[in-house]
Amino acid sequence: xxRKAVFANPEAxxxxxxxxxxxxxxxxxHRLIAEVIDELGIREITIxxxxxxxxxxxxxxxxxxFAEAAHGRAPAMATGLKRVQPDKVVFTYQxxxxxxxxxxxxxxxxxxxxxxxxAIFINNAIYGMxxxxxxxxxxxxxxxxxxxxxRDVKLAGYPLRVAELIATTSGAAYVVRRMVTKPATIxxxxxxxKLAFQAQRAELGFxxxxxxxxxxxxxxxxxxxxxEWVEESMAAYYPLGDYKVIDEVKSLK
Amino acid sequence: xxxxxxxxxxxIAEAAIRAGCEAYFGYPITPQTEILEYMSRQMVELGRTxxxxxxxxxxxxxxxxxxxxxxxVMTSTSSQGFSLMQEGISYIVCSEVPAxxxxxxxxxxxxxxxxxxxxxxFQMTKGGGHGDYHVIVLAPATLQEAIDLxxxxxDLADKYRSVVTIIADGMIGQIMEPVELxxxxxxxxxxxxxxxxxxxxxxxxxxxxxxxxxxxxxxxNLRLQKTLEEIKANEVRYAEYMLEGAxxxxxxxxxxxxxxxxxxxxxxxxxIPAGLFRPITMFPFPYGRLDEVAKSVEHLLVFELxxxxxxxxxxxxxxxxxxxxxxxxxxxxxxxxxxVLTEIEKIASP
Amino acid sequence: MARGTILIDExxxxxxxxxxTVCPFNLVHIANHFNAKGxxxxxxxxxxxxxxxxxxxxxxxxxxxxxxxxxxx
Numbered sequence: 001x002x003r004k005a006v007f008a009n010p011e012a013x014x015x016x017x018x019x020x021x022x023x024x025x026x027x028x029x030h031r032l033i034a035e036v037i038d039e040l041g042i043r044e045i046t047i048x049x050x051x052x053x054x055x056x057x058x059x060x061x062x063x064x065x066f067a068e069a070a071h072g073r074a075p076a077m078a079t080g081l082k083r084v085q086p087d088k089v090v091f092t093y094q095x096x097x098x099x100x101x102x103x104x105x106x107x108x109x110x111x112x113x114x115x116x117x118x119a120i121f122i123n124n125a126i127y128g129m130x131x132x133x134x135x136x137x138x139x140x141x142x143x144x145x146x147x148x149x150x151r152d153v154k155l156a157g158y159p160l161r162v163a164e165l166i167a168t169t170s171g172a173a174y175v176v177r178r179m180v181t182k183p184a185t186i187x188x189x190x191x192x193x194k195l196a197f198q199a200q201r202a203e204l205g206f207x208x209x210x211x212x213x214x215x216x217x218x219x220x221x222x223x224x225x226x227x228e229w230v231e232e233s234m235a236a237y238y239p240l241g242d243y244k245v246i247d248e249v250k251s252l253k
Numbered sequence: 254x255x256x257x258x259x260x261x262x263x264x265i266a267e268a269a270i271r272a273g274c275e276a277y278f279g280y281p282i283t284p285q286t287e288i289l290e291y292m293s294r295q296m297v298e299l300g301r302t303x304x305x306x307x308x309x310x311x312x313x314x315x316x317x318x319x320x321x322x323x324x325x326v327m328t329s330t331s332s333q334g335f336s337l338m339q340e341g342i343s344y345i346v347c348s349e350v351p352a353x354x355x356x357x358x359x360x361x362x363x364x365x366x367x368x369x370x371x372x373x374x375f376q377m378t379k380g381g382g383h384g385d386y387h388v389i390v391l392a393p394a395t396l397q398e399a400i401d402l403x404x405x406x407x408d409l410a411d412k413y414r415s416v417v418t419i420i421a422d423g424m425i426g427q428i429m430e431p432v433e434l435x436x437x438x439x440x441x442x443x444x445x446x447x448x449x450x451x452x453x454x455x456x457x458x459x460x461x462x463x464x465x466x467x468x469x470x471x472x473x474n475l476r477l478q479k480t481l482e483e484i485k486a487n488e489v490r491y492a493e494y495m496l497e498g499a500x501x502x503x504x505x506x507x508x509x510x511x512x513x514x515x516x517x518x519x520x521x522x523x524x525i526p527a528g529l530f531r532p533i534t535m536f537p538f539p540y541g542r543l544d545e546v547a548k549s550v551e552h553l554l555v556f557e558l559x560x561x562x563x564x565x566x567x568x569x570x571x572x573x574x575x576x577x578x579x580x581x582x583x584x585x586x587x588x589x590x591x592x593v594l595t596e597i598e599k600i601a602s603p
Numbered sequence: 604m605a606r607g608t609i610l611i612d613e614x615x616x617x618x619x620x621x622x623x624t625v626c627p628f629n630l631v632h633i634a635n636h637f638n639a640k641g642x643x644x645x646x647x648x649x650x651x652x653x654x655x656x657x658x659x660x661x662x663x664x665x666x667x668x669x670x671x672x673x674x675x676x
Contacts, residue, residue: 003676017615020665025665026665027666043452044454045451047450057465064457065451066461076314080314080315080316080317081322083276083319084276084302084326105311106307106311223619
């Protein structure tokens with residue numbers, strides 16, 4: 001019997017080879033988003049907003065209309081894009097500097113306003129693009145290039161738990177945390193991304209999927225070791241789970 | 254057409270609506286908050302997009318997003334709010350999408366006060382944000398001019414795919430004057446094949462201001478500079494008052510121009526050959542015309558509500574060939590025509 | 604013939620090794636040679652035709668370097 005291709009490049013992803021490091025989970029999440037867009041048939045009405053960070057060139061990899069935002073401002077840009085064309089699907093793709101440091105006001109207010117946009121939040125506990133400095137999500141004791149002695153909570157405070165924070169806003173409809181460390185968790189992350197986009201399509205409010213991700217290069221670990229660190233250390237501080245799922249979203253499942 | 258009495262801020266807002274403004278994002282700041290409030294009622298009633306943002310930073314980025322969608326979009330702010338918008342404006346200009354930004358200047362620097370001032374001339378005409386760029390800067394002196402220039406701003410923004418600003422001040426924002434509002438006509442807008450409307454039936458569009466690698470960014474910059482040359486060639490505007498036989502010409506814009514106009518009229522009544530040159534486009538600055546005017550006069554008196562910012566462009570235009578006097582007030586203090594007349598008299602009889 | 608097989612685009616592969624840990628039959632290994640970018644790409648070693656085309660390796664790959672084929676699909 002003939003063999004047919006059952007897994008190949010999604011249409012919403014271009015053929016471009018990414019600039020991401022070997023084993024970087026950006027590649028996995030990009031693909032999940034593209035698969036979801038293909039499955040929902042929304043490629044031609046979706047607009048993405050890229051962050052400043054390693055994913056600053058994300059628009060090279062998606063076969064979608066895309067805008068490049070200033071650092072942290074993607075939710076505001078997405079708000080502008082969506083408010084003037086409410087029939088389109090608009091999502092932001094942001095890292096921990098972009099969303100949880102400089103862009104904290106923008107993400108909180110977009111959520112609070114219940115903007116019908118989706119934010120995909122890549123939490124890898126470090127600033128990748130600029131070479132490995134402390135992020136708001138860096139764990140206590142974690143060594144980075146700006147916390148060479150390990151993050152001292154007395155000096156640098158505590159990490160920010162974004163999913164929990166955003167879930168407290170009344171405008172948020174779907175706020176969950178997942179990780180992409182093995183096929184099972186990757187599948188769960190994909191389901192969450194899909195539900196988030198569906199919530200947007202149903203105009204139910206703001207959706208955010210926080211994805212615990214790895215940064216092998218700046219953590220100084222191999223890609224496989226890095227995923228283990230996500231499962232053992234990051235998931236302990238940032239528990240996976242559904243932090244806000246309004247009833248209307250539940251009934252979409 | 255009948256005139257109606259309107260407050261400056263509201264006249265600007267209504268003009269924008271008549272120009273077909275489709276989206277407004279703003280943040281309250283005195284002395285321009287009435288623009289936000291007027292838009293919050295009218296835009297919503299008209300079914301257009303209105304949103305009060307959480308900050309000026311957010312507002313300009315919402316403008317950026319809507320502009321990328323090809324929407325006719327505007328924001329308004331004052332002084333320090335404009336400072337916050339500089340990063341966003343730099344991005345919007347580099348991305349070559351159209352937007353209108355109103356700045357109703359207040360006393361500065363710092364938190365300053367809420368009185369009228371012209372202290373933002375530098376930050377508006379010299380690019381202001383990072384990188385090589387300029388925005389078009391239109392300076393109304395009356396409310397009628399504010400209406401006409403606001404409408405023009407949207408058309409120029411479309412024509413050059415850039416940011417066009419209105420440099421107003423607290424006086425213009427707050428006073429009430431009889432004005433004529435134009436009939437509402439749907440605006441004629443150019444095609445926007447670049448807009449982010451979803452890649453249906455076409456290749457995807459990417460709007461970015463990131464161009465890694467020297468030659469790429471250089472190419473973009475050369476294109477932006479070329480657009481600036483077109484703007485400089487085509488869009489210079491100014492007004493002249495009593496220049497015939499003038500020996501002392503006051504150079505002033507906006508509210509200062511208006512005050513100066515009265516002072517010049519009174520000077521003439523005293524027999525002093527005074528005149529007024531009032532730039533309307535602060536960028537592109539009317540270097541050429543001012544240089545020409547300066548050739549046949551004895552003195553220039555630059556009058557600004559600042560420490561002297563446009564002064565530098567006046568000196569540049571004339572290469573300091575003639576005596577250039579300066580009279581300015583800072584801190585949001587607005588002098589009367591009599592005080593400006595005194596300055597003219599001092600020059601006439603030193 | 605094996606029920607499934609995979610095609611690895613060697614020049615997309617960055618040798619991250621994530622795919623080598625998820626195959627239920629341990630069929631994916633790192634090759635001994637280098638690809639054009641200087642990485643050791645992964646490769647399918649399936650002499651007994653055990654691959655079922657389950658796609659786990661492809662789902663793990665951050666670079667969409669693996670195409671999966673399956674019978675009866």
